[in-house]
Amino acid sequence: MVDIPEHLLIRSAEARAKALGITVEQALAEMKGEAEPTVISKEPDVQVIDETPAPVAETPAPVAETPAPATTKKDTPEEVEFAPEVKVTQRLLTVVKAKPIQKPVSEPVDKVNTWPHLMLPEFVSLMAMTAFLILLSAILQAPLLEEANPNVTPNPAKAPWYFLGLQELLSYWDPQIAGVMIPLLLGVVLWMAFPYIDRNPETHPSKRKFAIMFYTFFLAGAGILTIIGVLFRGPGWNWTYPWIDGIWFDDLLDWIHFE
């Protein structure tokens, strides 16, 4: 037989002692087989509980009354046999209805098979993009100017095109505002928080005119600033007209020379 660890024995002895209303030492002795089990003398006690069901639900463990058992047992011996079945050891707190965690949507949706209705157009667009990219790369040469030299500053020094809108903004305002606060607050914080700010559940453009307007203004603003930065800024970040003074945008060097 496997030895039961002492701490587990004590724990179960405590539980047993609490349930039967006896001392822990006695319960321990019973479990080790050194004393007569108390359980038989407890059976009639349950009988008493059965007669008054209402308080049972409230009482966690019936308190043993030592003199009671013998008399009840004598009076109604046949009911005692059924007593263990009605012994209540737990209380009903609440009934939790079985419910799935994710709610299945039962509305019928008009669906089509992914193959071929989605995967074929996808494949065609990937091929088209590959063809476009290869063609573009064959026609347009990526720029490679002279080797990097920290001592020779080009005039103007331009950022990559997607930052040129910011660089343009930088020429109007203080760099702390235009260079950091606007991109950080407007570009990152506001942008990420947008779904949490715009709580209008409508998706149709006619029912969310402000949001559409807001984004379109942003798009137009960013577009105009970027185009100015790319095409209309020359040496000293002065205003130039691309058709008169030329273009200062080395990223499309090959394209500019192509003309």
Next chain:
Amino acid sequence: MQKLSFRDKIKEARINASDSFRGGKLMSSIFRPGSPFRKGYVDSPRNRSYVVMNNVLYHLHPVKVKRHGVRLSYTLCLGGLSFFLFIVLTITGIWLMFYFRPTELAYVDIQNLQTSIAFGSLVRNMHRWGAHLMVLVVFLHMSRVFYHGAYKAPREFNWVIGVILLLLTLLLSFTGYLLPWDQLAIWAVTVGGNMAGYTPVIGAQAKFGLFAGLEATTATLLRFYVLHVLFLPFIIVIFMAVHFWRVRKDGGISGPL
């Protein structure tokens, strides 16, 4: 019994060989049960499902999608193209890594790549224009999602991940901008890095951390190289996985309007 002609015998033998190969141990070990590669493809609703279900793309696509979502005019395939451009950039980028050293030799390496390595110029052009295109396509994808109101509940959080992906795309493009080590690269990055220097409170530290010094040097080149080829792709792939997973968990494509 009709005697088979030689041509028919050949045909029968070919079909038998093909069947026994497709049903054989090798194909069974490679393809999942029900895969069209094992039992042949005859167009039927069942087989259309099997094509997706027995494919690794099942991680990306469900068996069925909403009808309005497959119209090209709805998404313009912009999300898929963003992902595809990332793959193209990964492939061309790995190819370029064979010929590039992020040291004082970087510029010479690019010159050699363009002049003395087969397809070097083409692959470099593809990598550069593909990167510009990816920034553009990701931005257009974001605009498409905005105009469709596709960021609304329950997709709010996927929009947040999408903005992070856009920022990571910009960072990837920006770090790659320095690598050719020419005048365009170093001064564009200097302009961008100086912008970071205007950050309140930690401006000087941000600039120092970005440049690995006070100005763009070869130490900056190495830093940007590691960010560009390892760190940022690693991060962006994690966010992309969550992004794609959330698209499906949030109920697939949004709409119709």
